[in-house]
Amino acid sequence: MQEYTDKIRQIARRLLEEGTVDMVIGFRKGSMPMMNEPCMVRRPQDVDQLVWDSNCGINLANYLTNRKEKIGVVAKGCDSRNIVTHIIENKIDRDQLHIIGVPCGAMIDKRKIASLVEGEITDVTETEEGKVIVKGEGFEKSFDKAEVLQENCAICIHRNPVVHDEMVAEPVEEQTDVDRYADIREIEAMSDAERKAFFDDLYKECIRCYACRNACPLCYCPTCFVDESRPQWVGKGQNENDIRTFHFLRAYHCAGRCTDCGACERACPVGIKVRMLTKKLEKDCKELFDWEAGISLENRPPLDAYRPDDPDEFIK
Amino acid sequence: MSAPARQLDARKGDIVENPYLPYPVRIDDIITETEDKNLKTFRFVFINPEDEEKFAYMPGQFAELSVTGKGEIPIGIASSPTEKGFIKFTINKVGLVSSYLHSMKVGDVMGVRGPLGNSYPWETLEGKNVVIIGGGFAFTTLRSSIIYMLENRDQFGKIHVIYGARTPGMLLYDQELKAWEARDDMNMHITVDGTDDPNWKYNVGFVPTITEQKAPPADEDTYAIICGPPIMIKFTQPVLDNLGYGHDRIIMSLENRMKCGIGMCGRCNIGKDFVCKDGPVFTLAQLNTMPKEY
Amino acid sequence: MTFVKIDRKEWAEGVSALKKGYQVFGPVKEGPGKEEKDHEFRKLSGDQMPEMDYINTRLSPKAAIYPQSEVMFTYTTDERKDDHHILKEPKRDETPKAVIGIRPCDALSFLLVKKNFDTPEYKDPFWLRAYDATTFVGYGCDAPCSSCFCTSAGSGPFDEKGLDVLLADHEEGYLAKVLTEKGKALMEKAGWTSAIDAGGAEKVFGEKAAASQGKFESQISTDKLAQISSMDLYDAPFWEDIAFSCINCGTCTYLCPTCWCFDIQDECRGCDGVRMRNWDSCMSSLFTLHGSGHNPRGDKVSRVRQRFMHKLKYYVDKYGEGIQCVGCGRCVRKCPVNIDIRKVCEMMNQYDPEAQNECACPTT
Numbered sequence: 001m002q003e004y005t006d007k008i009r010q011i012a013r014r015l016l017e018e019g020t021v022d023m024v025i026g027f028r029k030g031s032m033p034m035m036n037e038p039c040m041v042r043r044p045q046d047v048d049q050l051v052w053d054s055n056c057g058i059n060l061a062n063y064l065t066n067r068k069e070k071i072g073v074v075a076k077g078c079d080s081r082n083i084v085t086h087i088i089e090n091k092i093d094r095d096q097l098h099i100i101g102v103p104c105g106a107m108i109d110k111r112k113i114a115s116l117v118e119g120e121i122t123d124v125t126e127t128e129e130g131k132v133i134v135k136g137e138g139f140e141k142s143f144d145k146a147e148v149l150q151e152n153c154a155i156c157i158h159r160n161p162v163v164h165d166e167m168v169a170e171p172v173e174e175q176t177d178v179d180r181y182a183d184i185r186e187i188e189a190m191s192d193a194e195r196k197a198f199f200d201d202l203y204k205e206c207i208r209c210y211a212c213r214n215a216c217p218l219c220y221c222p223t224c225f226v227d228e229s230r231p232q233w234v235g236k237g238q239n240e241n242d243i244r245t246f247h248f249l250r251a252y253h254c255a256g257r258c259t260d261c262g263a264c265e266r267a268c269p270v271g272i273k274v275r276m277l278t279k280k281l282e283k284d285c286k287e288l289f290d291w292e293a294g295i296s297l298e299n300r301p302p303l304d305a306y307r308p309d310d311p312d313e314f315i316k
Numbered sequence: 317m318s319a320p321a322r323q324l325d326a327r328k329g330d331i332v333e334n335p336y337l338p339y340p341v342r343i344d345d346i347i348t349e350t351e352d353k354n355l356k357t358f359r360f361v362f363i364n365p366e367d368e369e370k371f372a373y374m375p376g377q378f379a380e381l382s383v384t385g386k387g388e389i390p391i392g393i394a395s396s397p398t399e400k401g402f403i404k405f406t407i408n409k410v411g412l413v414s415s416y417l418h419s420m421k422v423g424d425v426m427g428v429r430g431p432l433g434n435s436y437p438w439e440t441l442e443g444k445n446v447v448i449i450g451g452g453f454a455f456t457t458l459r460s461s462i463i464y465m466l467e468n469r470d471q472f473g474k475i476h477v478i479y480g481a482r483t484p485g486m487l488l489y490d491q492e493l494k495a496w497e498a499r500d501d502m503n504m505h506i507t508v509d510g511t512d513d514p515n516w517k518y519n520v521g522f523v524p525t526i527t528e529q530k531a532p533p534a535d536e537d538t539y540a541i542i543c544g545p546p547i548m549i550k551f552t553q554p555v556l557d558n559l560g561y562g563h564d565r566i567i568m569s570l571e572n573r574m575k576c577g578i579g580m581c582g583r584c585n586i587g588k589d590f591v592c593k594d595g596p597v598f599t600l601a602q603l604n605t606m607p608k609e610y
Numbered sequence: 611m612t613f614v615k616i617d618r619k620e621w622a623e624g625v626s627a628l629k630k631g632y633q634v635f636g637p638v639k640e641g642p643g644k645e646e647k648d649h650e651f652r653k654l655s656g657d658q659m660p661e662m663d664y665i666n667t668r669l670s671p672k673a674a675i676y677p678q679s680e681v682m683f684t685y686t687t688d689e690r691k692d693d694h695h696i697l698k699e700p701k702r703d704e705t706p707k708a709v710i711g712i713r714p715c716d717a718l719s720f721l722l723v724k725k726n727f728d729t730p731e732y733k734d735p736f737w738l739r740a741y742d743a744t745t746f747v748g749y750g751c752d753a754p755c756s757s758c759f760c761t762s763a764g765s766g767p768f769d770e771k772g773l774d775v776l777l778a779d780h781e782e783g784y785l786a787k788v789l790t791e792k793g794k795a796l797m798e799k800a801g802w803t804s805a806i807d808a809g810g811a812e813k814v815f816g817e818k819a820a821a822s823q824g825k826f827e828s829q830i831s832t833d834k835l836a837q838i839s840s841m842d843l844y845d846a847p848f849w850e851d852i853a854f855s856c857i858n859c860g861t862c863t864y865l866c867p868t869c870w871c872f873d874i875q876d877e878c879r880g881c882d883g884v885r886m887r888n889w890d891s892c893m894s895s896l897f898t899l900h901g902s903g904h905n906p907r908g909d910k911v912s913r914v915r916q917r918f919m920h921k922l923k924y925y926v927d928k929y930g931e932g933i934q935c936v937g938c939g940r941c942v943r944k945c946p947v948n949i950d951i952r953k954v955c956e957m958m959n960q961y962d963p964e965a966q967n968e969c970a971c972p973t974t
Contacts, residue, residue, distance in 0.1 A: 030950075031942070031950040031953060032942065032943065032948055032950075035948040036948065037855045037947055037948040037949070038854065038855040038947055039851075039854060039855060040851075040854050058855075058946070058947055062857065063854070063855075120665065120755045120756060122756055137753075205640075207669070207678065207860075207864050208860075209860040209861045209864045209891070210859050210860060211857065211859035211860075211861045213859075214858055215857050215859070215946055223896075227894075227896050229411070230411070230412050230415075232412075235875075236679075236873065236875045236877070236886075236888050237679035237875070237877065237886055237888055238888075239679075266946065267857070267859065267861075267946030267947075268946075269668070269861045269864075269865060269946070270648075270668065271648075333733075334699065334735050335732045335733070335734070335735075336682055336683070336735075336874075336885075337683070337699075340696050382697070384685045384687055384695045384697065384876065384883055385685075385687050385883045386876055387874065387876045388874065410901035410902060411901040414901070424695075425694065425695040425696070427695075427696075546904075571900070572898065572900070572906060573897070573898050573899060573900055573901075575872070575873060575874045576872075576874065578731070578732040579726075579729065579731075580726055580727060580729075580732070580870075580872075581871055581872050581887075581890070582726075582870065582872070582890070582920075583871065583890070583892070583897050583898050584898075585916075585920070585924065586906075587840055587919075587924055588840070588923075588925075588927045605840075605841060606841075607840075607841070607844045608906075609898075609906040609916075610906050
């Protein structure tokens with residue numbers, strides 16, 4: 001990972017020195033284990049803040065929305081796909097961006113790791129051999145990185161950036177033969193009552209902090225429907241129907257646009273598996289339209305376009 | 317025992333007044349004030365007559381108008397405490413509650429919660445000259461103040477009022493303005509930004525310009541109260557500076573989004589002060605030391 | 611001062627006994643994710659026991675007094691009814707509450723929040739009634755976590771402020787220090803009455819507190835906050851950098867024991883309506899949006915600045931009794947983008963407007 005970090009700093013320094021960009025958006029080391037903080041660097045002498053490791057799970061496309069500067073942005077596979085979506089949806093101009101592509105080695109899941117040890121984790125490091133070393137008061141444990149990946153990363157098939165101006169390393173090998181939708185098929189197979197129980201349980205801890213929405217690069221509406229007062233679509237209290245309405249509608253708004261970057265789930269303070277809905281819609285888009293979001297600058301998302309040869313299965 | 321133990325409940329049962337509970341009122345009269353029909357003055361009568369006494373207010377204070385099913389909005393009190401038997405509010409149609417209010421009828425029941433906030437500094441203003449400068453629909457608590465001062469005329473020195481709107485049809489309290497203009501115990505300067513009415517016999521010009529021409533020069537005993545849109549305030553302030561008004565002699569009333577109106581819900585603060593409770597009236601000298609979060 | 615020894619058996623029996631006179635809140639492990647290991651304060655049902663094997667809960671216990679969503683008034687809009695459009699307070703469960711196992715940092719938070727809801731001019735009846743009806747049974751911390759900083763935020767692992775009883779782990783059960791009359795009444799209700807020698811017990815508490823104090827890794831400095839001018843801090847150059855990563859979610863404010871801001875909303879089902887209040891967050895742009903569309907805190911930098919200025923400067927200036935933070939560390943642990951109040955506090959406390967420090971970046 002140090003290699004990536006060095007290269008990112010080197011590129012950022014060059015871009016800022018040459019004046020190619022006004023700022024570089026990347027990550028800096030966080031103050032907590034397994035946390036990095038998105039940051040912006042404006043001066044060449046500050047590029048040494050920038051780091052790369054397996055804790056860069058926040059989607060940096062979220063920080064580009066409606067910005068006016070020329071920006072160098074560090075982008076792993078999913079960030080790059082959301083950058084594509086941002087460009088298609090006119091949230092940023094391709095010309096404003098210098099995309100520093102990162103072939104992604106997948107992010108680790110801080111919750112999963114926390115669940116595998118007893119006691120507070122004080123330090124987590126990775127070895128070049130793909131081990132994750134977890135230390136705390138009176139313990140040290142080593143895991144294969146593959147065991148402790150964020151769920152979306154474990155099933156990711158676009159680890160390399162789909163668009164970039166330069167890369168920090170050679171592309172990594174993409175995963176093939178991944179079953180992306182095993183969990184979704186399980187939900188699909190449930191009876192109505194089971195499914196209702198599943199979703200009741202899924203959202204029961206929601207505190208409506210909207211971290212999922214706000215961490216999502218797709219959720220850039222100036223006023224989210226849950227915040228509208230005229231008309232007021234959704235109640236503002238802790239009524240379970242209102243909470244579900246928020247999650248369901250948000251997921252639909254992301255249909256055909258979601259890249260399964262996992263930022264929503266990572267941001268949730270109470271551990272809700274927010275991706276259970278977005279992934280169902282991703283699966284539908286794949287099956288109905290053979291569509292994957294953010295792969296090409298040429299095509300608009302399927303729910304945002306009409307073609308005479310659309311199968312239209314869903315309205316027949 | 318050294319621990320600062322929590323006081324046992326001396327207060328229990330003591331919280332008689334629920335500050336969130338509005339007084340029920342009935343709409344007694346509705347007047348459409350402006351030609352764009354966006355401003356209406358509502359006159360309310362308390363359903364429980366004893367509530368009128370509890371609602372003792374001074375000009376510059378506001379109240380939360382409560383419409384069940386819609387919510388509450390903070391509105392400056394346009395009537396004067398010298399007017400008995402009713403309270404008045406002039407409401408601009410902007411959001412959810414105010415739009416609904418505009419559709420309500422005489423006889424409808426709603427609520428009023430207050431009075432809230434400080435008022436203009438009437439103790440300080442006693443015996444002083446007062447220059448009132450208002451623009452557009454931000455003239456409501458100024459109306460209250462003018463009526464109040466005229467009812468207590470001997471307690472004040474010279475009274476100047478400069479009030480402007482875009483057009484004659486956008487002036488609030490049309491009839492009262494004209495009556496004040498005719499009085500000789502105050503100087504009323506009505507102005508409009510422009511008009512094609514050949515019979516318009518008052519001023520034409522923006523409020524800052526008219527202020528420059530008509531406001532008295534500053535002295536220790538003269539205070540200016542300004543209420544109006546941000547643009548008016550922005551251009552009037554230098555005029556008052558040129559006239560020599562000290563910033564502690566310039567009094568302003570602010571608006572911010574509010575909910576509770578009693579300094580608890582947290583949203584209307586400017587620095588450590590709440591517009592709803594510590595304001596809405598501040599001197600410019602105070603505002604100079606506060607963030608511009610209004 | 612009374613000290614009482616509670617063994618395992620008495621503990622279980624006592625908690626059950628309390629449920630006959632109190633609504634008992636305690637930490638329990640609940641949550642959607644199998645992997646989520648945090649505890650929450652919940653009202654304990656039937657045979658549920660507080661699960662005391664925890665460092666601190668995910669959300670603060672503030673909801674026991676101040677629910678996230680609370681009905682203030684009810685009304686009918688049915689004009690055929692005599693009392694149409696008249697607000698009424700609904701009947702509430704006035705059974706006293708006992709919050710068992712609250713950490714000293716969180717107990718202090720109620721005293722801080724009380725300053726907001728109990729003022730000379732106005733009393734918030736909803737908050738105050740719930741607070742007055744509650745007995746707080748604290749639980750001293752033997753093992754603070756690395757992001758806890760209560761010792762430099764006006765509290766400490768065995769601090770007694772805001773508590774009626776303080777428990778300490780001892781041998782196979784607990785030692786209880788009974789601090790108030792309310793605490794005494796609760797102890798009696800629970801049947802926890804085996805008083806023990808005060809001298810010896812005081813020594814145990816003292817030793818445990820000292821041992822725990824020594825384990826704190828993290829602290830903040832707040833000594834200069836009162837002296838720096840509010841406007842200088844407001845205009846400080848570091849806010850853009852601090853705010854950059856913020857996604858303006860409400861996580862920090864909802865988890866915080868000392869965040870008290872709320873929204874008031876009317877909602878109707880048919881003719882039956884409620885006026886309710888819900889936790890609100892200064893992170894939301896809606897919080898301050900005017901009807902005209904103007905927003906005095908319309909950008910994220912101003913909202914992030916508001917949160918930290920409120921906790922670390924406005925509150926300090928308003929009450930002169932320290933910061934509006936008890937050092938529980940929840941926001942540090944749960945911020946999705948790792949904005950760390952300890953770092954922000956350091957930058958604010960160290961800020962010297964005269965120094966003209968060209969670099970606005972924090973040293974990382």
